[in-house]
Amino acid sequence: MGLSETIVAAVIGASATLSAAGFQLMKARSQSTVRPRRSALRAALTLVALVVASAVGGYAYSELRADDARQDIARLRAEIGSQLQALAIADEKRAETMQAAPPVVSSEALVQLAPCVRNGAEGDGPTPLCDPASATPVTLCTQIPATAERLGSDRYSRPLDGAGDWQSHTNETADQTVDVAFVDASPTYAAAAGLVPVCVNVSNEDPVHARIARIVVRYRAQPVPPQPAVASR
Numbered sequence: 286m287g288l289s290e291t292i293v294a295a296v297i298g299a300s301a302t303l304s305a306a307g308f309q310l311m312k313a314r315s316q317s318t319v320r321p322r323r324s325a326l327r328a329a330l331t332l333v334a335l336v337v338a339s340a341v342g343g344y345a346y347s348e349l350r351a352d353d354a355r356q357d358i359a360r361l362r363a364e365i366g367s368q369l370q371a372l373a374i375a376d377e378k379r380a381e382t383m384q385a386a387p388p389v390v391s392s393e394a395l396v397q398l399a400p401c402v403r404n405g406a407e408g409d410g411p412t413p414l415c416d417p418a419s420a421t422p423v424t425l426c427t428q429i430p431a432t433a434e435r436l437g438s439d440r441y442s443r444p445l446d447g448a449g450d451w452q453s454h455t456n457e458t459a460d461q462t463v464d465v466a467f468v469d470a471s472p473t474y475a476a477a478a479g480l481v482p483v484c485v486n487v488s489n490e491d492p493v494h495a496r497i498a499r500i501v502v503r504y505r506a507q508p509v510p511p512q513p514a515v516a517s518r
Contacts, residue, residue, distance in 0.1 A: 387506050389436060394427040395499035397445060398465065398489035414492050422486035424470055425500055431481045433504040438483065440467045445495040464491045465498045 401415035429435065441451035442465035454467055465487055472482035487498040 389503055389505050391501050391503045392427045392429050392483075393499060393501040394425055395497055396423055396425045396487065398423060398487065398496050398498055400495055401489050401492050403492040415490050420488050420490075422466075422468070422470075422488040423498075424473055424484055425487050425498060426472055426474075426482045426484035427500060427502055428476055428480040428482050429502055429504045430506055431479050432507045434507060435483075436503040436505060438503065439501045440485065441499040441501070442487075442496050445497055451499060464494075465489055465496055467498070467500075 402419040404414060404416040440454040442454060443451050452464070454465065468486045470484045470486040472484045474482065476482045483500070483502045485500055489496050489498075
C-alpha cells in the first residue's frame with residue numbers, strides 16, 4: 286500500500302491495544318460479581334503485556350521493512366555504479382578511436398635513365414657490361430615532413446617502353462643480376478621548410494634499354510603540438 290514503517294507500527298500497536306481493551310470490556314460485562322483485586326491486577330498485567338508485545342512486534346516489522354529497503358538501495362547503487370563504469374569504458378574507447386594513429390602515407394619520385402655505355406675492355410674474369418668510368422649515377426630524391434615517422438622505402442624500376450608491373454629492388458644482393466642500381470645518398474640540396482629529403486643514387490646497368498627508376502618512401506605524419514598562445518600587449 287506504500288505506507289511507511291512508522292505508520293504500520295502504529296497501526297499494529299493500536300490494533301493490539303483496541304483488541305485488549307475490547308477483550309477486557311467483554312470480560313467485565315460477563316462477570317456478575319465484583320472482581321477481586323488480584324483479578325484486576327492480572328488484567329492490568331495482561332493489558333501491559335499485550336501493549337508491549339504489540340510495540341515489539343511493530344518495531345520488528347519496521348526493522349524488517351527498513352532492512353529490505355536498505356538492500357534495495359544497495360542493489361540500486363550497485364547497478365548505477367556498473368552502468369557508470371560501462372559508460373566510462375565506452376568513453377575511453379571512443380577517445381582512443383578518435384586519437385588513433387594517423388594513416389600511413391607515401392611520397393615518391395622517379396627518373397628516366399639512359400642506357401649505359403657498353404664496356405669494350407677485355408680481361409680475365411667476368412667483365413661488366415657497362416663501363417664504370419662512364420657510368421654517372423643520378424641522384425633521385427623525394428621529401429617527407431620533418432616531424433613524420435619514417436616507416437621504410439621501396440625501390441622499383443622497369444623499361445621505359447614497358448607497361449608491366451614495377452620490378453622491386455628492395456632485396457638486392459651482390460650476386461643478383463639487376464638492371465638499375467640503387468645506393469643510399471646524401472641530399473645535394475636544401476629542402477623546403479618543414480621537410481627533409483630522402484635520396485638515392487641510381488644508375489642504369491642495361492647497355493641496351495632505357496629504364497625508369499622509382500623510389501617510394503612510406504611514413505606516418507605526427508600531430509603538430511599546439512603552439513602556446515602569445516599574450517598581446
